[in-house]
Amino acid sequence: MSSQSPTAVPGQFTLVLHSHLPWLAHHGRWPVGEEWLYQSWAASYQPVFRVLRGLADDGFTDVMSLGITPVLAAQLDDPHCCASMYEWLANWQLRAMELATDRDPVRAEAGRAHFRDASAALVDFEQHWRHGASPAIRTLASSGIVEFLGGPLAHPFAPLLDARMRQFSLREGLADAHRRWGRTPIGIWAPECAFAPGMEAEYAAAGVGHFMVDGPTLHGDTAVGRPVGDSGVVAFGRDLTVSYRVWSPKSGYPGHAAYRDFHTYDHDSGLKLARVTGRTVAGPDKAPYDPDRVDAVIDKHVDDFIDTVRARLVEETERTGRPAHVVAAFDTELFGHWWHEGPVWLDRLLRRLPEAGVTVGSLATALERGFVGEPVDLPPSSWGSGKDWRVWAGPQVQHFVDLNAEVVETALATVDKRREPTTVRDRVNDQILRETLMTVASDWPFMVSKDTAAGYATDRAHKHAHATREIADAAARGRESAARSLAAGWFAADNLFADLDARRLPGTDAYTTGADR
Structure with a gap:
């Protein structure tokens, strides 16, 4: 247990997790593409949902957002992705079986451990994910274990997006969540x-009651949620003091020597067999992963x-003179x-x-409990490098x-030009907007700025842009x-x-704001 007294402390702690990948289906497999989805599904989404189901079964409620x-x-509902995920899990199991026959006893035991994990994941997938994620999400939502957050349809960097398209993306995203x-x-x-x-103001018009910002957006004063202007919409800020205990490049927990190394793959099996060993140790020199080393480290x-x-x-309560709200947020x-x-x-x-x-609770519960302060005006911001827009609008991604x-x-x-008063959907308009939203996904400039599969990101953006132009050009020339x-x-x-419907795009006389660029 904690070295400090277990007596109750004031306020509320909220854990917020953000689950996101760009659309990867049918756009390559390895090293970037669908493989990224299936790795994350098996390693993160399945285990996190399993944790939440276990907590719900044990009587816990409202543990996070x-x-x-x-x-x-x-993607988690897509029939192609669900079928391919099942195949991916079976392939993981087969690779583990082959490794388990290795003459090296350490490698063979690692193969057996991977086989057990893959087998458990297959059973879990068959029981809870075979028909997609929506049934699993509905079950967790009904249990009251978690508050689910939504977002814009295709994850655009909203401040740089035309206001009409931004409003459309948000409303379509919320509608998509309701449908699923x-x-x-x-x-x-x-x-x-x-x-x-x-x-x-756009959030308020769409029915959004609260959203996340990074701590510096609130100048580090994240002890309560803050209504933004006169909108009534509350911004909650990530507490960096707490969040960086976990996710810091220099001192975060995942970098401990005993934990399994993320970057190092075994050449023959394609599986991860090494432990971190040391922050400066090269991949070929890393020691074998030993699960017996990690239990005490996790507890620590x-x-x-x-x-x-x-x-x-305690610190924030004393500073503000009222019970504080602390938010830790991670991917x-x-x-x-x-x-x-x-x-x-x-x-x-x-x-x-x-x-x-x-005391633990979701963001929605923090609102209900009154962890809200005075209104504030927020500056342009993000949670990227510099806490500004440079990752998505800097010189390296001006293109x-x-x-x-x-x-x-x-x-x-x-x-x-094509819209007329009608009750009939226009599939051409629908696809033009669909491809446009895929073009402006925030993932592409992020991947270039961070030099992670930059070529893939550039190709994806231009592919969707080409689709938009190609359809629009045919329409403009009257080639219906x-x-x-x-x-x-x-x-x-x-x-x-x-279900994206271009008829719901706001008209040219719709509400726009100073955020329109």
Whole structure:
């Protein structure tokens, strides 16, 4: 248990997880493409949901807020992805079986461990995921174990997006969540925690009650949620003091020498067999992963985090003169995919926090309990490098900024010219907007700025931009049959967001804000 007294501390702690991957289906497999989805599904989404089901079965409620972006939800429900995931798990099991026959006893035991994990994942998938993620999400939502957060349809960097398209993406994203989960989220994780003044009014108009920003957006004063302007929409800020205990490049828990190394693959099996060993140790020199080493380390890191949360709640309560609210926020993929031991750490943490005198609840519960301060005006911001927009609008990605502006202008001009008062859907307009939203996904400039599969990201952005231009050009030339054929072909290529309806795009006289760029 924690080294500090288990007596209750004031306030509330909220854990927020953000689950997101760009649309990967039918766009390559390895090393970037569908493999990324299946790794994250097996290593993070399955274990995290298993943790939540176990907590619910044991009587826990309202332990966190969990964001799932519409574009990820679509992949987790997609028939192709579900079938391919089943095959991927079976392949993992086969690779483990082969490794288990290795003459090296250490490698053979690692193969047996992977075989057990793969077999358990297959059983879990058959029981809970075979028909997609939506049934699993509905079950968890009904149990009251978690608050689900939504978001814009295809994860755009919203401050740089035309206001009409931004509003459309948000409303379509919330509608998509309702269709899949049977409920409309009242809270969102704005992509990249990105904000520009005026967006709060759009949130209010869409029915959003609260959203996440990074701590520096609130100048580090994250002890309560803050209504933005006169919108009534509450911004919750990530507490970096607490969050960086886990996710810090220099001192975060996943870098401990005993934990399994994320970056190092065994050449023959394609499996991860090494432990971190040391932060400066090269991959070929890393020691074999030993699961017997990690149990005590996980407990140590659970206790350290609880001590940090308790101290922060007391500190912020004393500073503000009222019970404080502390929010730690991470990408869901950290737990399991990047940090193999993360789901076990998460399970132990959520069980022990109440024992340590910490009140736990979701963002929605924090609102109900009154952890809200005075209104505030927020600056342009994000949770990226520098906490500004440089990752998505800096010199290294200016070509994306220009591309996105051109494609959005083309799409809106084409759709506006084609729209007439009608009750009939226009599949050409639908696909133009669908491809446009895929073009402006925030993932592509992020991957270039961070030099992670930059070529793939650039190709993806330009592919969707080409689709937008190709359909729009045929429509503008009056080649209606060709436009319809192109739209149908591009839709079939991804089979994504079938319910997107261009008739819901705000008109040119719709509400816009100073955030429109």
